[in-house]
Amino acid sequence: MRNRITHLFAMLLLMAVGAAVQAQPGQKAFMGVTVDTVTTPLRKQYKLKANQGILVKDVLPSSSALAAGIRVNDVIVQLDDSTIRATPQFVALVQRYKAGDTVKLTLYRDGKKRVLPVLLKSRGNPVE
Secondary structure, X not given: OHHHHHHHHHHHHHHHHHHHHHHOOOOEOEOOEEEEEOXXXXXXXXXXXXXXXXXXXXXXXXXXXXXXXXXXXOEEEEEOXXXXXXXXXXXXXXXXXXXXXXXXXXXXXXXXXXXXXXXOEOOOOOOO
């Protein structure tokens, strides 16, 4: 139940952020992923610390995430120097950046740690 509430909250927050970004194209960054806070079984599988990581549930077409190579089932554990603990925190961190900024995303895929640079875009207007 808690994960569903967290997921719903994150979706509503992403929709609100998207509307704000569309109203002011090029201002705030948008990564283009749908995520959910990692559950205990996934923490064990990836050997993560308690309260660490978010699971990528979807990658949107033409998004920064897709261009960077982020995939469904990746587990994001860090954005630049910030450890990711939950979905709302991740969304808030991404909002601090502007379209055109590049961030360093640390994630796990198939049990292997990867670091990907992500060039952030705005929701409405991709950065050229």
